[in-house]
Amino acid sequence: MRSFGQFFVVLALAIALPSWLCHVFDYPDNVVQGTKGYDVAREQRKLEQADPDWVLIGNSMLFTRLSAPTLSEISGAKVSFLSRGGSQSAIWFLFLKKVLLASEARPKLVTVFFRDTDLTWPDFRVKGGNEKPIADLQGPMEPEWQQVLGRREGNRESLFGWFSGLLRDVFPTSDLRPMAQRQIQERAFRITRIGTRANSSVRRAELNERFSLAHLRTDLGLDASGAGEGVDNDLATAGGEAIDPGFYEDGPLVFDASAEASFLPHLIRLAKANQIQLHFHRIKRKPASNHARPDGAVMATYMRELAKYLKAEGCFFTDESGDLSLTLEMYVDGDHISSNKEIQKRYLANFWERVRPLIGPVLKHSSAKGL
């Protein structure tokens, strides 16, 4: 009994002491950007000050492609972004409900940038580095969250969710996970850098390319459209890099419009209730060398169903994935567009040309000029 007591004291101290120090020094939040929380009040203030006509919601697929000032310039409308690297539909729903609609800003139009099956994949990236911002955004659990993700982990009002939340509080170092995994990979890159001057980002891009769709075997039942493209690409934003190339092996294969299946119907309902026109924009993922990124049969069916549903609900839907003018050279790591000014300009022009016929009339009735 005495020796067990000693053991227990050592164990408790060895767990509690680092945990306490982490909380005191706000570690690892201060070193891991991806696990930083979310200041809802500040974002709301920013929105209210900007009083935008058009709000765009998304992850790095949005903010590496477009910027609010250039879009404002080209559209003549006041534009704001609600974006976060590595975020997915659960966070986008919270952006709409808890930030935008909870503020006094009332844009006419909200655009959601997404990839492939993001919109109906509610539990994609709700854990890890996204847990804290979700907790900050959500506060008490939203009824929609309960309906969609109520029985899943990460939900503090379920027993398992409470337990995993407790674990996270006791072990703040769990937030280091993406960074630690990234560090391990970088060590391996560093040791094997013989004969190359490429940095880790380039090496990672090379690796992702080697494991991309075009190289996957066909005898394992992988759907071409849904196949992933890298060994490390499920990491949320880390170390300031916008890392969000996507990992689509486990996503939904069938479009499901029910209220329990995803946040999509809830997004639409909220927007309608607040007289906001919703627009969904599917981005083109990194194409092959012929600049094409064709959908497989399963993805094509999914997209047809999604488009039909959005149309029936009165939402706009644009899809750039079949556009061959978005060429391979425009892309850098994963599905991100290069930050090169010329390429950014090309993308912006392309995007605006595509969405203008749809969203122009909506923004016309706002304070926007020049449309």
Added chain:
Amino acid sequence: MVFQSIEYLLFLAAVLAFYFWLPGRGQNGFLVLASYVFYGWVHPWYVVLIVSVTLMDWICANGMEDSSTPQRKRAFFITAITVNLAVLGGFKYFGFFVENFTAALSAIGLMPAPLLLKIALPAGISFFTFQSVSYAVDVYQGRTKACRSLIDYAAFVCFFPQLVAGPIERAAHMIPQYQTRRLAHWDHLRAGGVQLLWGLFQKVAIADNAALLADKVFSLGDPSFPILWGGVIAFGVQIYADFSGYTSMARGSARLLGIELCANFRHPYLSESPPEFWRRWHISLSTWFRDYVYIPLGGSRQGGWFWARNLFLTFLLSGFWHGAEWNYVLWGAFHGLLVVSWPTLTGRLPWLAPSSTAKPSLSGVGRILLTVTLMHVGWLFFREHSLAMLMHQLTLNPLHASAAEWRMGVALALESIFYGFPLLVVFPLLDRFGVLRPGGACGGAASWKWSLAQGLAAAACVYGAVSLRCEAGADFIYFQF
């Protein structure tokens, strides 16, 4: 229910909360009940199967012991063996034989009507049927007494920590433990807890991260030589951490309940020869095949050709035990050939023979590297299920790979080795310096040094598990067997 889930931790806590309050027989009854809940968690019908097999084996074993004539005893024995093997064969191998039989008939121009019978493979069937077979053989040969209590025997067959993926236990080791009342012991709680956490760390921080790399490589249609072998090394780390992690969690859970399970691994990647590897890897299965296949076949009694045949057949069967697919058969054959040819090779190349001293040497390191390399060639057979792809992979030319691909392949291998570092390097070193055993470098179980070492080890495992846990967690590999 899988060990690395919150469900399992809550389940184990609930079992522990009641277990030690019960009397001896009550403890066994409660364990049986808990084990059936554990086993039937996903598919309740599996419980019917295991109850039937248990009941039948218990009746046959008692029948053997009570038989007045050798013929009667033999009849019970044959019944027990036949039923166990039929259950195993029916669930695990029926589809394989039908598929291959149909293919063979088609090859000679006969087109039989396709017989489609998809049977879900109950988890752990290979483990509990082997345990039951060994019991029947031991009772028949008089090595162990038949267990008179159905509850005790059922606990032996279905004990939840080892039900799904072993270790494959023997009745002589386990049943006496069930026949005495287990008392709550602080040392058991401490040692079991640490072992459970160590297993959890191996699974979620090492195996799952390595699996991510290995799975990616094996999903490539056109792997180059270095990338393929980078993936194979990742798989080598994965399968060791996965199975060793499972075993640690099983042994830790059992120890919490006052039951001691046998060890299944002894640093296998430090083996200096393939035969030594098999004395260190999945020990409970290797010894099972030795005792119930190799020795009954004649073992090494007749020497020469018969010894080689017996050994090869044993490995072939061991491969087939792992799965009803040709790649497992090839894997078994590969290891059979290695082990059979090793004495000849050692005779011709004396440096291959393990040194008699425990002192580390350069040639020892060379032997370890050679053995690890050969084992990884085996892992390629094990991991790649498509024979056509396997042939393609075995003929890849290293000279055809670009420098970038070599960098990628080596980086993949290094990344998995970094994940495996605590298991592959730190753990053996701690073991060698006696840090892991009470009475070793950290003093006896009652010493404060030992408490300190165990407390720090447990905390390190917990921190490691939460900080490196792979989100894309996979099932234990050996669950499918």
